[in-house]
Amino acid sequence: MAAPQYVFDTKHDRYPLAVHVFLIQEMDCGGELPEEKVLLMRRAGSGYADGQLGLPAGHVDLGETPTTCAVREVAEELGVTLDPAELRPAGTMFRNSQEPRVDIFFTTRSWDGTPEIREPHKCTELVWADPQHLPGDALDFIEQAWNDAQNARVLREFGFAAAPV
Template sequence: MLQSRDGVPLDYVRQLNALALRPDLAVLVTAYPGILEDRLRARGAHYRFEHDGSSRVEAGMYDDLADVLAEDGFPIWRVDTGDDAWPDPAVPAPGPGYADDLYCLPSGHLELGETIVDCAVREAREEVGVAIDPTDLRPATVVHYLSPEGRPRLGVFFATDRWHGEPYNAEPAKCGGLAWPRVDELLDNTVPYTAAGVELYRSGVSIGLHGWPELVGATA
């Protein structure tokens, strides 16, 4: 969050942290901005960004950070210190994850130094426990996506009909279960971005847009 205040791009921060050990749980401690302002005035500033009115900005940034971490697959526990009752640390209390109660294809972000093909192979292994030969992957489509929060993303979809191993839920802490719907009968609670990519693939469209204010179809 401090890097954001200094104007450091999010992608650069992700690259810096790509080789770091992933925590089992990310804990975000926050409170209503008005409560934070009262505490700030009572104790005084501790660093250069703290001043009257800064708490609302920081609380919003922490909310954005929680969304980014959830999208990156980190389990989040948001602790509201404005509440009188603190959560019992002995009881697991994970916060909302990315796309809770929605279905999505095995997917994820590129790691530092990784190709998109390597990423697809790794994510399939990590999320559904199968091994895919990179030469068995074929390009399906590309989606240029704009999230509701205004963050653009380029999603590269692959298809294959060959893999080794029986698919299973390899990340039960992050995923509630697997389903095998037909590509022309996706479940209603499919991530919209995923559904858009599948529909482009079915239609033979190699690149498309999703989530932008003015959708202009593109083919290649």
């Protein structure tokens, strides 16, 4: 079988690199101990995975670092301010999507402000979810990215027929 022919994005002045951020918050859910939750956003209007839950994320622009992108995207999408020093690298995924994509994941437990929808044309709902039991409509790679982050796996190949386990 011939290798798939990919069409790389030529409409945007950016790398084929995206950044995703796990905003982690301890929440009192009525148990003995607070539960760890991550913020997910219901995607809309992009033509990719609309209606599904994803992380705050965005493409790294030319001349921008992944850390700077994470800070910028979270501010644009959620209206909160991240301290770059509080962002922790949480893994890299080479992912087969509409085009081959390299995703860099960060975690943080610290930010200024209260997350709110700032781009209603791109996001219709915010959901605090248990990262160990993500909703069924979360993007398929988020669970793997979370597991990799918890287990210090630095590289994952995802969505390819011959990808290692």
